[in-house]
Amino acid sequence: MSPSPPAIICTAIHKSYGKGASRFEALRGVDLSIGYGELRLLMGPSGSGKTTLISIIAGILTQDEGKCLVNDVDINHLPDRDKTLYRGKNIGFVFQSFNLIPTITNEENIAVPLLLQGVQRKEALLRSQALLEEFGMGNKVGTFPAQLSGGQQQRIAIARALVHNPQFIVCDEPTSCLDHSTGLKIMEILKGLVVNKKTTLIVVTHDPRIIPFADSIDQLEDGRIKQ
Amino acid sequence: MLLLALKMLIGDKTKYIGIVLGLSFASFIISQQAAILFGIVQRTFGLLTDTSQPNIWVTDPTVQYIGDIKPLKDTDLYRVRSIDGIKWAVPFYQGTIQARLRSGTIQTCVVIGIDDSSLIGGPPLMVQGTLQALRNDNAIIVDQVGSETKLASHSTTGTIPLQVGDTMELNDHYARVVGICQVSRTFQSQPVIYTTYDRATYFAPAQRKSLSFIIAHSKPDVDVKKVCQQISKQTGLLAYTAADMKFLTLKYYVHYTGIFVNFGVAIILGFIIGTAIAGQTLYNFTVDNIRFFAIFKAMGADNGLLMRMVLLQALFVSIIGWGIGIGFASLFGLLSKGTELSFSMPLFLYLGSAASILLISLSSACICMRTVRSIDPAIVFK
Numbered sequence: 001m002s003p004s005p006p007a008i009i010c011t012a013i014h015k016s017y018g019k020g021a022s023r024f025e026a027l028r029g030v031d032l033s034i035g036y037g038e039l040r041l042l043m044g045p046s047g048s049g050k051t052t053l054i055s056i057i058a059g060i061l062t063q064d065e066g067k068c069l070v071n072d073v074d075i076n077h078l079p080d081r082d083k084t085l086y087r088g089k090n091i092g093f094v095f096q097s098f099n100l101i102p103t104i105t106n107e108e109n110i111a112v113p114l115l116l117q118g119v120q121r122k123e124a125l126l127r128s129q130a131l132l133e134e135f136g137m138g139n140k141v142g143t144f145p146a147q148l149s150g151g152q153q154q155r156i157a158i159a160r161a162l163v164h165n166p167q168f169i170v171c172d173e174p175t176s177c178l179d180h181s182t183g184l185k186i187m188e189i190l191k192g193l194v195v196n197k198k199t200t201l202i203v204v205t206h207d208p209r210i211i212p213f214a215d216s217i218d219q220l221e222d223g224r225i226k227q
Numbered sequence: 228m229l230l231l232a233l234k235m236l237i238g239d240k241t242k243y244i245g246i247v248l249g250l251s252f253a254s255f256i257i258s259q260q261a262a263i264l265f266g267i268v269q270r271t272f273g274l275l276t277d278t279s280q281p282n283i284w285v286t287d288p289t290v291q292y293i294g295d296i297k298p299l300k301d302t303d304l305y306r307v308r309s310i311d312g313i314k315w316a317v318p319f320y321q322g323t324i325q326a327r328l329r330s331g332t333i334q335t336c337v338v339i340g341i342d343d344s345s346l347i348g349g350p351p352l353m354v355q356g357t358l359q360a361l362r363n364d365n366a367i368i369v370d371q372v373g374s375e376t377k378l379a380s381h382s383t384t385g386t387i388p389l390q391v392g393d394t395m396e397l398n399d400h401y402a403r404v405v406g407i408c409q410v411s412r413t414f415q416s417q418p419v420i421y422t423t424y425d426r427a428t429y430f431a432p433a434q435r436k437s438l439s440f441i442i443a444h445s446k447p448d449v450d451v452k453k454v455c456q457q458i459s460k461q462t463g464l465l466a467y468t469a470a471d472m473k474f475l476t477l478k479y480y481v482h483y484t485g486i487f488v489n490f491g492v493a494i495i496l497g498f499i500i501g502t503a504i505a506g507q508t509l510y511n512f513t514v515d516n517i518r519f520f521a522i523f524k525a526m527g528a529d530n531g532l533l534m535r536m537v538l539l540q541a542l543f544v545s546i547i548g549w550g551i552g553i554g555f556a557s558l559f560g561l562l563s564k565g566t567e568l569s570f571s572m573p574l575f576l577y578l579g580s581a582a583s584i585l586l587i588s589l590s591s592a593c594i595c596m597r598t599v600r601s602i603d604p605a606i607v608f609k
Contacts, residue, residue, distance in 0.1 A: 051608045060525050060604040081529055088527015095607060101519050103238020104231055115228045116527045172608050 005072075007168065007200045008034040008057055013066035015052050026052040027063070028223035036167075037198035039191060039213060041205055044220035050204040053220065054170045057202060059087045071167060088116050092161030092199075094190075096173035098153045100145040106156050107132060107141055113164040131159045135189070151182035158189055162199065169193070171203040175210055187213045228528070232536035233543055235516060242515070245508040246544045247551065250584055253501020254552020257494050258572065258580040259559055264490035265576060266569030271480050272473045273411030274321065274339070277351045281442035282451050284472045285316070285458055288465045292479035293472060294414070296321060298436035299464065306462045307441050312454040316443035317342035320427040323417070327396040328389075330380050336373070336418045338397070340427025340439075348442055349408075350421055355391050356406025361423055367397070368406035372565075373418025397430040416567055498583055505548065506591035513537060513595035517602060525604040533599045541592035542585075549584040553577060 010032040016025040026049045034040045042050045055061035056068055059075040068076060075086055092113070100109045107128040114124035129141055135155050145153055154174060161169050171190065175183030187210045193199045194215070203210070211217065219226040237243050269276065274293055275284075285307050287297035307316045320340030325333050341348035341361075349358045354371050361368060369378060374389040381387075389395070393404045397420070410419050422430065428437040441464075445454045451468050458466035467475060481487050513520075520533055560570045 055605050055608055058525070060607070084524070084527055084529050087525065093522070093525055093607065095522075099518065099522050099607065101231075101235060104234045108231060108234070112228075112231070112523070113526050115231065116523065116532070121230065 006033040007036040007038070008032065008068070008070050008202075010053075010057065010068045011066055013053070013056060013063045013068060015049075015056065015061065015063050026223055027056075029066070030220075030223070030225055032218065032225065034200060034202060036200055037194055038215045039194045039201045039203065041203050041211065041214040041217040042220060043205060043217055044226075046206075048220040049223040050220050051172060054172065054202055054204055057168075058091050058093070058170045059083050088113065089164070090167050092164070092166040092169040094154070094157050094161045094169060094171040094174045096176050098145070098150075098157045098177070100153055100156055100160075102145050105142055105144055106137070106148070109145065109156055110159045110163050112160060113166075117164060128159070128163060131163055132156075135159055149182075150178050151185060154178060154182075154186050155189065158186065162193060162197075165197070166199070168200045168202070171201065171205075173205055173207070174203060175205065175207050180209065183207065183209060228523075228532060229536060229539050232539050235519070236512065236540045236543065239512060239515070242508055242512045243544070246505050246512065247548045249501055249503075249505030249508060250544055250548020250588065251551035251555070253497050253505065253587060254549045254580050254584050255555045255559075256497025256500070256552075257583050258553050258556035258576060260490050260493040260497065261576050261579065262556060262560060262570050262572040263568065264487070264494075265573065266571040267414075267486060267490075268477060268480070269571050270412050270414045270569050272476045273413060275469055275473050275476070277410045278319075278348050278442065279351065279469075280347050281317075281444050282469050283313075283316075283443040283445060283455055283458070283466055284469065285441035285443060285462070285464050285466045288463065290465065290475075292476040294321075294476075295479075296439045298434065299438040299441065300436055301438055303462060303464060304438065304441050307443055307458055307464075307466075310454065310458050310461055312445050312449040312457060314444045314446045315345070315347070316441050317345060317347050318424045318438050319348050319440040319442045320424050320431070320437060321439040322427070322431050324398050324420070324430055324432075326378070326418075326420070327399075328378060328380065329393070329395070334377050334418065336378075336397075336420050337413055338420045338422065338427050338430060340422055340424040343423040343425050346423075350410050350419075352409040354407045354409055358406070360405035361421065363403075363405055365401055365403050365426070366405040366422065367395075367402045367426075368408050368421040369404055370410045370419040371407050372412065373420075374404075374407055376418075378418050398432060400430050402430070412567075412569065498587065501584070502587045502590070505544070505587055506594075509541060509544065509588065509591040510595055510598075512540075513598060517598065518606065520599050521602045521604050521606045524602055525607045530600050533602075534596050537592055537595045537599055538589075541588040541595070545584050545588040548588075549581050552584070553580055556580075 010030060013027050013030040015027040016023055018024055044050050056063050062076045075083055107125055110128035110131055111124040132138055175186055190201055191213045194201055272293055290297050304318055322338055323335050324338045326336045327333055346358050360366055369389055378389040379386045391404050395402055445451045455466035560572055563570050
């Protein structure tokens with residue numbers, strides 16, 4: 001049986017910010033390959049280019065040079081509208097500070113990606129509630145993010161990232177705002193996605209506690225992947 | 228997503244209330260001040276509104292507005308009647324006369340003298356008695372508001388309105404009330420007394436000329452403007468259509484009084500304050516939610532959807548704010564009904580205030596949309 005092709009292939013990625021004297025080179029020729037159903041950690045000190053790299057992979061930043069194929073699609077060379085559609089359908093996001101909308105209910109927060117894809121509100125909310133049940137938070141239907149603990153909020157954020165069954169989930173410091181045991185629980189959920197749903201996860205982190213969950217780790221430093 | 232946009236807006240209660248209050252205030256000030264202004268405007272040509280039978284008003288060429296009485300010669304009436312295209316023309320008196328009431332107090336009243344034979348030019352609505360009763364000796368008809376306020380008697384038991392059958396002295400001449408009518412309030416809120424033309428000139432202080440206006444009607448199928456031109460050409464007087472006479476009066480008040488400027492300033496202030504409060508708060512709301520708009524963008528929302536969300540939020544607060552403001556303005560109008568305050572709120576004022584509020588919120592929305600449109604979704608990772 002031949003090995004399946006990688007889900008993400010980034011080749012010689014360069015990205016810089018600013019111009020002239022204030023120009024800062026965030027990525028300096030990054031090569032990266034991530035397989036389907038893999039949990040990849042991107043680690044490194046602040047300013048090493050981790051967030052820039054996942055932003056390029058997720059199609060919300062465009063590289064200056066190089067090529068990034070996600071599921072064989074050169075997402076950053078798609079027209080803006082197609083890129084947005086592609087992102088909405090194939091990529092889920094988990095953020096460091098959860099970024100839940102405080103004025104809508106938890107199930108509405110989870111339903112956002114479905115609603116953006118045009119799924120009927122009723123259907124979207126049913127699917128969100130089912131996911132809440134699956135995450136052991138069925139009793140949180142109708143409540144708001146502010147009524148939840150940090151760990152529960154991050155679980156809502158994860159549910160939001162996977163409600164539309166994306167192939168890829170990018171996570172930016174998913175455990176940094178959580179205590180040790182909650183952080184581990186969150187990583188167990190994320191690892192479960194990889195194992196059960198074959199979702200590809202790219203996790204940016206500083207947190208060494210989550211290393212055991214990774215299938216592989218890339219260490220970034222000064223805009224390059226350390227070999 | 229559009230429903231979520233509304234929930235995001237309403238969920239931020241402080242800002243939501245701030246925006247709605249700002250727009251309500253603007254809507255109230257704009258509607259209420261405009262309604263008072265319109266009420267005052269209507270009072271300036273109330274006599275023209277009440278005297279609806281003629282479609283031509285003939286005046287001295289130097290007359291500037293309906294209250295500017297420059298009497299004509301009695302013979303001018305016959306000259307007007309002789310013009311081709313005139314169906315009828317009758318004399319019309321308007322002046323002020325001192326009335327001595329039963330209590331002995333003196334009150335200045337507006338006296339309208341209408342054609343003795345046809346009674347054309349009478350009040351628009353009789354509340355008590357009939358117009359024909361003016362044919363009785365010394366008969367007068369007084370307006371209802373005047374009879375209940377300035378012409379009423381005051382005793383320890385309360386106010387006794389002037390009633391049919393009561394008498395008074397008009398410039399030392401005996402007069403008897405034969406009817407009560409409803410008329411538009413005058414600009415100075417003086418009581419209005421109707422009587423016949425001959426009797427009005429008898430009541431009035433002696434003058435060489437007493438014909439205030441000639442009111443006339445054109446023949447059917449004749450262009451009234453052409454008839455007016457013909458009258459002016461042949462008599463040297465000025466003839467106006469009823470609408471032109473209203474406009475002449477309005478023009479006078481616009482040019483020679485500060486009313487329009489004062490109310491205009493209040494309306495503009497309402498607009499500016501509304502824009503400042505509501506517009507600024509709406510903008511702040513959008514800026515505070517910019518991260519969420521960026522998340523929507525990252526998750527697959529295109530700019531069109533985000534624009535629609537902002538626009539819907541602006542439209543929603545416009546409707547609520549306008550509704551509350553116009554509701555309070557209407558309540559103000561209802562409470563001021565029957566008082567000295569002039570207040571008139573026709574449909575176009577409702578539409579005008581709605582358009583103003585829409586303009587405030589849409590202009591704020593445009594600035595918000597510009598901000599939302601230019602969001603870089605990459606800020607979601609910052």
